[in-house]
Amino acid sequence: MPKDNFYPTYSAAMRRAHAALHVGISATHFDKLVNAGIMPAPRLAGGVKLWLRSELEFALLELEQDDKGGDTCHGEYDLNI
Secondary structure (H helix, E strand, O other): OOOOHHHOOOOOOEOOOHHHHHHHHHHHHHHHHHHHOOOOEEEEOEEEEEEEEHHHHHHHHHHOOOOOOOOOHHHHHOOOO
């Protein structure tokens, strides 16, 4: 299996692309949230930037809840089922 496609089912720490995937957003948007302090900064492991799963999950819990509820899809991607 190619190294770039490897994503373990459970890992205590992950690199940027997998951290973004874990929280359900693009890597570019993840970078914006890290810079804004909404998502945690990475840890350094011998020069490699790693995000801790526990810190990512805590950051997700701290996000504002959408009190409006209802349908969150809008625009051309709405599914009329």
